[in-house]
Amino acid sequence: MSQIKNKKKMERFDIVSNAIITLFAVLNLFPLYWLFTSSLKNSSDVVKMPPDWWPKTITFSNYVDIFQNQPALRWTFNSIYVSGVTTILVIVIGSMAAYAFSKINFKFSNLIYIIFVSSLMIPKEIMIVPLFRIVQNFHMVNAYGGMIWPNVAGAFGVFLLKGFFDTTPNALREAARIDGASEWRTFTRIMLPIVKPGIGALFILNFVQVWNDYLWQLVVGQEKLMKTLMVGTATLMQDLNPNFAYKMAGATVAAIPMLIIFVMFQRYFTSGITAGAVKE
């Protein structure tokens, strides 16, 4: 981190700003703290006023409920499957296209790339009616295909990975070709290993994005057993069960995998999110 030498007099403005920012940072995490602790309370303690800041008696019965009376395990599997397969597809077809745009000289490559990148800003939700009808025609409503393919269509992977391929030296490709390696072999054996950090960033960002995708999965996974964890959890809100702790347990189950991913892969987020937005 940069050390600007104004340590000698930390100005008052700076001290006050940082105090406010730290306070807000803690306050910002409070809803999550409340979510987690509420999920451990029993149905009467969770609505008790004045509230217990920490559950007096810790119970896991809400979690047992979620997994026994709701298909939360199936929802979790659906989410892992849909996010995982989507992300693998994005990486496979995205890295191929990114490599071509970065290293191969073919006709109209610039024009096609511009068209790809132009689509980055358009959220698929806007075209949800035609998209739903297309998926319906493929008989992919309530099927994993319908939950996966529209999420593969975006060109974010191409955009992100092209940035990484652009930093690799062209000489490598040339050398490989002189040695008689085919384009495919050059791509898979030489170039892909070099852009591993890019693939890592793309994997994490894309996985999280699909995991948290809501509107499209709500529309396409209508049967209870075909819902993703986000959509399934959200249906608990309409559940007649008046126990709030039980709904909070559902939300906690949906949140925890993302928290684990965040803690494990923090650095990938920064590099992935800033790609394309920040010039260094």
Next chain:
Amino acid sequence: MKLRRNIYAKENMTGYLFILPQMLVFLLFLVYPIIEGIRLSMYRINYQSETFVGFDNYLTLISDPVFFKALFNTVIFVVFIVILTVGFALFVASAIFDKNARYVSFIRGSYYIPVMVSMVVMSMVWSFLLNPANGLISYFARDMGLGTVNLLGNPKTVMPVIIFVTFATNVGQAIILYIAAMIGVPKDLFEAAEVDGASRWQVILKILIPSVKPTTVYITIINIIAVLKIFVVIQLLTGGGPNNASVTLMYYLYNNAFKYNQLGVASAVGVIMFIITLLLSVPQLKSMLQEK
């Protein structure tokens, strides 16, 4: 001569083969829906039949006060959330970017975690906190002698509350982007400022904010587009109510499509949103493509 032409042809062929899979998915699930959406917006669609009605669906929209309410609310959301996000993220990033690494990553993490756990989870927690019967916020309001408050049930307070919840959940991404941009600002600028005896406040105003202008443009645009399609928080917190006080374009589109079965009208809303998005993203696309 012939050999060289062959090499070009082969290179072209290889290039196209490499982009083919992405191209197919892109055309089928992105380009085609846009074209189909424009077409559907001019049809009245029943279970089995489609009738061409020209711009009737758009006329229906113009005569529907709920559509205007949704449009108006969406504009309010966009303006306030974007201003709050850019302002607060600039404030946070410029105050912390040169502090020690552990502190920076603590701040970055605590603001980004709500982004990670998603709007769905955050909406559920906020709905619990704001619940008029047994929510923590309502309890504090009663405790302070404000009586029974129902922030989400009151047309006057519902918009500010949703603006706040959305802003607080999503500001982390803007903070990450600004911190990265500010760390990248050349150090000699700060050294020169120090030689001149500039205060921290002057450094922020004269050096930092101008240096991160491209990031500001990017954050503004992605946030406008993200807020434009705001849906989850509306569905889970208010259902568009009370009395359409918090209905948004995306929520209006969803209701028309999947509740009222007005697919043509919903498509027309989609087309309008598509045009807005396209116009908004032009400056960003220009800069993204210039980079290469």
